[in-house]
Amino acid sequence: MARISAGVATSHVPAVGAAIDLGKTQDDYWKPLFQGYEYSKQWISENPPDVVFLVYNDHANAFSMDLIPTFAIGCAETFKPADEGWGPRKVPDVSGHPELASHITQSVIQDDFDLTVVNKMDVDHGLTVPLSLMFGQPQSWPCKVIPFAVNVVLYPVPSGLRCYLLGKAIRKAVDSFDRDLNVQIWGTGGMSHQLQGPRAGLINKAFDQSFLDQLIEQPQQLAEMPHLDYIRHGGSEGIELVMWLIMRGALDQNVQVKHRFYHVPASNTAVGHLILEH
Amino acid sequence: MARISAGVATSHVPAVGAAIDLGKTQDDYWKPLFQGYEYSKQWISENPPDVVFLVYNDHANAFSMDLIPTFAIGCAETFKPADEGWGPRKVPDVSGHPELASHITQSVIQDDFDLTVVNKMDVDHGLTVPLSLMFGQPQSWPCKVIPFAVNVVLYPVPSGLRCYLLGKAIRKAVDSFDRDLNVQIWGTGGMSHQLQGPRAGLINKAFDQSFLDQLIEQPQQLAEMPHLDYIRHGGSEGIELVMWLIMRGALDQNVQVKHRFYHVPASNTAVGHLILEH
């Protein structure tokens, strides 16, 4: 049977993608950040997934104001890097896992999650930057990826608890897939940041560290934090962190922290990163 | 405050739309069917809604296999009749109610329904045929319409219970909208029919009548009927009936049956129709 072997959380800052693409990872500004991912690259080369279930959000690239799904699952064979306005990132196309993706879709819809099925979608930095951080710059990505896009742009976004319970439903679905697959689930976005208005540049280390602590130890309690607290304490774009709860919901109650990293700043953002096994 | 004053259930057979558009409603074949809607036209002229929340499904017109939302709510100002392959029906454009639609969206997403917001969508016979049946052939539709599209094409579709509970969430949302609006909720599609395979042409009057009885008297119990029973007893396309449960969920437990009508056949389909007040 398929099984979820690990969870990864990471920010997906577009400037980080640009730093990789432009060969700036050893610049003074970027070096400390990329050092925090050295362990991760080693770890993933020793624990290579067959499939990554990659929870991220689209940033007005695949979805305009014409259609905004709360939860969209990519069931296609292939997803191309989106042109976000200055040409697509020069990273490999993403290969999906249509069979597992549709198995999960069928299972979680029957568990009352109202997914939107997507068979044609370009994937933006929200999805490709985490792949670059974990896998570097290969000719092709070393595993299949199921893109799972969450609306965190148009308020209201799904609640933390909704996301956490969705994670549990995804776990149940993966566990019942009758092929031997090593699946990782990644939750991306965050941590504290605000990209707009006079409060732009907000960073809240105490909030972020507390979020990391609770995500590890008390995810259910954390899941009950209302949106308002994300926005107040983590900034208007800090609401992206609800996506980490989908990842966490798919893991056991008790997890082993293989890696924990936190860094400020990456452009406007605090960067957080966890590798959890169970 | 806004309030839901009544629920309407009706089949939305495309051939019925064609009969209206081609002036055949008095033909021998169609006359008994349209007679069943005479009361309804009278009733709605005496109980004119400000807004109809119209639950229907798209039939591979607005949504292709590229993107299939489980639940999509139309928040736009205007929706055009879809060209389903032989030119759009010559019926008026549909005017939405963006404020109420987005109020409902915000409310039900916070009640853990994972809607897809749609601001650009053509509406097919699933939506326009019920309008024609109830309002005839006016120059413009006499009320606003919020299109609510449910996936009933790609299995699995949402469960009856999910639909019923969504109806309750919609009710709560409408009740909390602070403008004085008379809102009707319509559930469309069904009744028993099968459009494909050697079993095409299936009609099950006993199933249909029992569905009507239970929808009126025991909706919660009916909501627990599994998909399989719809398909076995009501035909593969009879699964559309789950949409009637959204309508029913938005009404009180006790309803008054203003009108009940049943007719076979309309093309390949049994036609059912209810007007419920509470």
Add this chain to the structure above:
Amino acid sequence: MSIDKPYEGIAGTTIFDHDMARQGYHLNQFCMSLMKSDNRERFKADQKAYLDQWSLTEDQKQAVLARDYNQLISLGGNIYFLAKIFSTDGLSFQYAASTMTGMSEQEYKTMMLNGGRQSEYPFPDEKGV
């Protein structure tokens, strides 16, 4: 996969689930293309050439050319998508449905006028349900 498919026991009925949808993806998207009148004209002018622009299997192409709707459904077609083909042909849903039942259009029409295909409730002859 180990998702339950209880509906597989229903005779004469194919449920359009994700496995069917994957198999029929290009077939159904070809059908969608017929919503544009330009494409309908091009299809009618040279069906085979038009079909060759789509990633259909040979079986799917043959079934389109033969208007074999049962076969198209077994190859992943969904009836609402396939409707674009018989609409392009100017044929009715009722006619198309009749071709799947082994009846003539007239026999099928008569059956419908007489109340449709009778099904007992509950359906007695299902296997395994």
Add this chain to the structure above:
Amino acid sequence: MSIDKPYEGIAGTTIFDHDMARQGYHLNQFCMSLMKSDNRERFKADQKAYLDQWSLTEDQKQAVLARDYNQLISLGGNIYFLAKIFSTDGLSFQYAASTMTGMSEQEYKTMMLNGGRQSEYPFPDEKGV
């Protein structure tokens, strides 16, 4: 409407809810059009003429021309959509953010290098929360 908006109490912050989205619909869709390089060229060649093809309010057009991002946000713009404008200008997210804070780009950069805008936890100075 009577949907609660508890987030309205957060200083310096506009939440992109449905009311804002309705107000900014055409503005944001104009921004999306800048994802195509043809459109970027046409916009750069004659900004006013390009803007006139969209159903923006006069205020929205003026704010685009002035690159007044705070004003654009108050008129329904969302930052991820507005990003298409400063990307077209070849400017960074960090620069654009700085213009909204009343700081120079350098001041803003320095603030970020020093750990960002400091916020206490819990935030002490909210009104009404």
